[in-house]
Amino acid sequence: MKRIYQFLLFYFAVVSCSIYVTHSLNSSTTTFSCLPHQTSVLLQLKQEFTLEKPKKYPYFWLGPNPTRLPKHLKLPAYSSLSPYNILNRTYPTMRNWKAGSDCCLWEGVTCNMATGHVVGLDLCGSWLHGPLRSNSSLFRLLHLQNLNLSYNDFFSSPIPSALGQLSRLTHLDLSHSEISGHIPSEISMLTNLMSLDLSYSYADADLYVREGELERLVKNMTNLRLLYLDQVDLSSSPLPPQFMANVSFLTHLSLRDCDLHGEFPKNIFQLPKLQFIDLSLNNDLTGSLPEFNSSSNLKSLFISSTSFSGKLHDSIGNLRSLNFLYLGASLFSGAVPSSLWNISELVAVHLFENYFKGRLPSTPGNLPNLTSLDLSNNEFGGELPSSIKNFPQLKYLNLRSNIFGGQISTSFGNLTQLTYLDISDNSLHGRFPNPVAFPSLIEYVDFGYNNLTGSIPSYNLNLSFLFQLDLSNNLFTGVIPSFLFAMPSLTFLSLDNNQFTDLDISNSSQLDTLSLSGNKFNGHIPSSISKFKKLSALGLCANNFSGSVDFGIFSELSNLQGLCLSFNSRLSVANTSTDSTTIPQFHYLYLSSCNLSVFPDFLKAQHELVYLDLSSNRIGGPMPKWFFSISTETLGRLNLSHNFISGWEDAQLLSFSWKAIGILDLRSNKLQGTLVVPSMSTRVFLISNNSLVGGIDPVFCKLKNLQVLDASKNHLNGTIPQCLDKFGISILKLANNNFHGNIPQLCSGERQVLKTLDLSHNQLYGMIPRPLIKCKELSVLNLGHNKFNDTFPFWLQDLTQLQELDVHDCQSFPEK
Template sequence: MKYWNTEGGIGDCCLWDGVSCDTASGYVIAIDLSSSWLYGPLTSNSSLFRLLHLQKLNLAFNDFASCTIPSEFGQLSRLTYLNLSYSMFDGHIPYEISRLTNLMVLDLSGVTDNLYVREVKLGRLITQNMTNLRQLYLDRTNLFSPVPEFFGNLSSLTHLSLPTCHLLGKLPRNIFQLPNLQYIDLNNNSLTGYLPEFNVSSRIKYLFLAQNSFYGKLPDSIGNLKSLNFLDVRKSNFSGIVPPSLGNLSQLSKLDLSDNCFYGQLPYTIGNLAKLTVISLSENHFSGGLPSSLGKLAQLEELNLGYNNFSGQVPTSLLGNLTRLQNLLLDNNYLSGQIPSSFGNLTQLVASHLYNNRFSGPIPSSLGKLTQLKSLLLSSNLLDGELPISFPHSIESIELMENRLTGSIPSTSIANVTLLQELDLSSNSFTGVIPSSLFGLRSLIYLRLDCNRFTGSLNISNFSNLGYLSAIGNNLNGPLLVPPMSTWFYSVSGNRLTGSFDPLFCTLIHLQYLDLSSNNLSGTFPECFGSWASSLTVLNLRSNNFNGKMPRACGNGSHLTTLDLSHNQLHGKIPKSLTECKGLGILNLGHNQMSDSFPFWLQNLSRLQILVLSHNKFYGSIWRPHNFWGFPYLKIIDLSFNDFTGSLSAQYFLNWTSMAGEKSDYIGGFSSGGGNYYSMTVIYKGQEMGFIRVLSILVSIDLSNNRFHGEIPTTIGALGALVVLNLSSNGFTGYIPSSMSNLTELESLDVSDNKLSGEIPRQLNSLTFLGYLNMSENEFVGPIPQGGQIANFPDSSFLGNLGLCGRPLSKMCETALSPTPSPNINVTSGDDSIMSGFTRKVVAIGYGCGVVFGVVGGHVIISRRPYLMWIIFRVIPQRRRRR
């Protein structure tokens, strides 16, 4: 140590800092070098181990360079106190420590779990002979062991701390009966079992059992723990009702029962816990009203009841009396009524999370009294009226999305919240011009104004720290302005912005997401597209008036995953520089005037999942026997309304493995909320429909309105995940391949307006998910298959086939003595059914199984990104509860 020397007359080591000696014998009996900046390994030949009279040793909070704890500690047999915690020891804990039978305090806690017990036995380290042991701390040591039964015999034990030790098995119940035990920390292990009955004589003050695998309920006898100050059993699989005897714990200051399976109403006796400062009951199944007795907890600083099933109004007493409350978390319940004006009495409130409830009425004007408030989250309620005239100056986050708020943004109210970092007003009915004072908030990082009726320009030039800006679906007009350099998300889709694409966009080095779709932008794209910053992942310029040639889109190191330039006036060819977009998953160039042969080189984009070239002037064959190996990850291909020609080889679909049934997540690579979404239109069940999230179950091929000819390849049947198949308005001939009966996920099939002939295969009756069928305007003959899915469709599905007969057509079939099988039916000896080998899907309601897609897709649309519904369908759905 720095001051351990003989200079200045200090020759007696007993006078050195951290050293204590016996006054009679002069032997060193205690060393305390905790937090002394010691560094380097502690070796087995250290003179420390010659201090055989040592009784107390504290080396905590140093850095012994990940060395192993020397076994020579076992020589210090007189030790009663040994603390080596948080000193960067590593490896196994020597069993020689078990020889220190005089120990009263042992602390080997660590920052990580690099310390472990050899032979994986806690009983090898702590033995039955340690009868004097009072305090045991092994925090974050790697034990992988059950707690030995004899721990229940360590009658002197007062503190047992074994959190994050990988403890296994049932916890010995007699541990809780130890007469002197006051502190139990077994947090974050894999312990099982249930809690025993507690004695009236118990002295337990601290009980931390969180993040285990216990079961059962809290026993009624928990009310016997009269000394209990801290109770945390969160995320431990407890269930049942909370016993009213909990109200007997008069010394309790913290109660955490969150993330369990408790249910029923809260006991009124909870109001007896007068010393409570923190109560967290979130993520359970509590129901009923909030007991008014909560208003008695005058010391309460945090009340967390989120993610339950509480209903009714918030008691006035709760908001009026809890004057020390700092965090009020009532989110994700069924609470209703107006937010009481007594809300303004919570003058110490810092965070108020009331979102996902059924609160109605205006935001109380008393909000302005909360001078400490930083976070106000009221989203997904039924609030109406206008914004309050003033917000607290201290506020940093305001979330009001998905309510029924109206009026304009008060200029003075916004101008005063100079600390505001996050503002979300989306999915309301706000009107008017966005005040200039909002654009003057230099601290603002996150701004979301989607799905309102704001007008005027979006003057964002004054923002300096803005990272996220979304103003989707408003009536904003004026020129498109470039956001500040700090922006990483910028979406102004569905407005009336005008002007051209400013080359300054290419200088935004942090920009990851850019959506300017559905505006009135025009002009050509600047050359800088080719050298865009590698940070950009999504570029959506759909539905504008851009013209000229498609620009070079990717440079070296590009991270672009989505490129949508559809519904513009682009012409010319697709630049081969797209091959530099190695991560491109979505390419949509539909509804332009581009003219080119099929870009076979797109096969080099190994992650391509969506390819849309529809409504252009593309031409030629889409099959080359020596230059086509398929698209292994393709989920959607739309080549409709072009001038493609030629036939499709039997090998065409063989390498489209993702369409064959391999599972994947949502298509796309980015969203504003952490998930993945991409909105597009698909000809689905005969209509052009918009889908917000393209799910893995939406697998689609659309080759309609071209000049293809020849037979439909039998290999189409290998695409077992196919949901939509549209081959209409071409020149296909021959029979419907019976292999189509393998397309068991198919919901929409359109082969109309071709030259297909022969009978309709009876195997198609096995397509029980089929919700739309169009075989009209062909040359089919014979009876329409009966007794299954096919005959349930309307007659419009079969019109224009003069040789067809049978239901649903009015033309009846002539009775035949010996019916001739369809040319595509292969009868194999030994098969009991013509559909042998195919998977049947039993559904409850006839051919309406296409509802499955609608329900799943609709749920994701409404619950995850409801504001995008406005863009495509011009409706704002009610947000579902996040349960």
């Protein structure tokens, strides 16, 4: 469904390019060519911009209400839609504007053929690059009625106030055009506007409305039909109660992702002509839905990701024309009225991530056009009703994370158009469903996180299009049947956390991802795994595999990038004699709790690792020099915690070897010597519970990416560098050491993001620094067991995020 939704978002953006009229605006039989003055102005306008093909278009909101599409962006069937295709359908309209020809015949230009005046200018996606200046010749085209400059790049320039001079404008579109700054009040002078689109500027700075100006901007636009302000910053003040009250002709209102807050005026929903409203992605916008009457023309209602709350009234059934109802990720609650299921025009209903409860109707509704239904992450319960088979056009069904019980209904098999089915994370029980429960066109199935039991029979499932199947976190037992590996399109199969004991691999497979972790497999890892020639990710963690693993068994899996063998307590990894160059180049390799006692030799030939986990083994001695030469350009996360590593053959290598390292975990080893400075790219450095001595090298202050430092439970001493928080550190733990001196001045830089500070069990003295009050994000503060000479810091109560405070046994604090 995510793909379908993204398509819809993109489609709307493209369609929104134009609603401009391209035929004559005057039926008079007398015609004139373009006036010379008008030609001159247009040629001057051409010189104001460079024509440069855009390299890409950013994110598009593709709403499902296509109303505008310029000629040159006419598209075939939606399967061919993509940002790449749209990009290649734009072109430099002005390139063919030349002196000596009739400008009324130029592409993008519309004239009043009775007067010769230019009345329409459609330059949507015309490769315009350059600022839109206030003295632009554009504003000398005083007879303009339609102006479309969308999908161009105006270099984050502001909207010129001179637009107010074009008083005849009825349609104005500056969307997707890299404009910024405040919307000038002169826009309110365009009283003839029927359509205004300033959405999605994508400039370096926001396009915004100054406090109190939004109502004034639209107050005089009584003819307005369409208003699109998506991603315009409207946070300066809440919408006034009478916002849009006098715009009785309004059919489309889109205020998506505008940082709106406060309560949304309920009367807007009841505007007599309103067909489309989108308030999505305004997380702080509150409100509730009104009682709807039968005269409403609403077709699309988008209020996802807001703080709207309350119940759905039974009167929602009066919205007889409603096609799209998107209320997801909000605060609605209560039962869904049965009247909703009788709106025959509904195409999509998304109520996910709310607090709805109750049962789905057991009697058939009247939804012949419904293609998408998402009720996930609510509190719906009872058995899955067989009435669901009465949605003949349903393609997408998501009931994940509710409390549905009973067995999986065979009624799903009647949904002949269904391609996506997710009923995971419920309380469903019973056995693997009969083949008739699977629609023939199904592509995605998720039955995970339920209570399904028993073995999976050896069915002959004829599911030619199924590419992803998730049966994880159930209670399945026995042998995994071979048919699961033989489905022709299946690329992803997750059987994690069941009780399978064996698998039948008799044929090769198209699988790309196979996850079998958390089962009860035992014995050696089967060599038949090599039949999965296209496998890129294999999960075998947390089973009962035993014996010595020679990584040569994976040599035939040339595409294998991710492998998990962790938590097989009876498994060991052989320092194989197999040629290491034949072993796949792993990106993600998990070998935690695999009884390793040395660093495996095959790692010497690994050059593409991103994540390597060798934690909770028995690796001892110093870290060998060769280990620092593996994956030097790609390694981003390394976990060597809970081993017996004593140090490194060359300590300086830790600082310079891995250029991309972000997380380095060396906790709970036997490390000795001084605290080594990690690579400059390090974000998280965990080295607690070792035997390190000495102080903290001031070079730590140069780690501008460092967010977490935990060096607690060592034997470190000296003073804590004052500059340690220079670039803004989030978690600092230096407890159980021998540091002395004062607490450094924290939260004194530009990034005041400290959330956890633990300096307990040291020898710190002096006063608790008052600048700690600047640490507004601080939630955990532990300064106990030190030698401070201060009064109890009652001023810390001003830290509103503080949840844990420990100043126990600080010698000079008075009794509390």
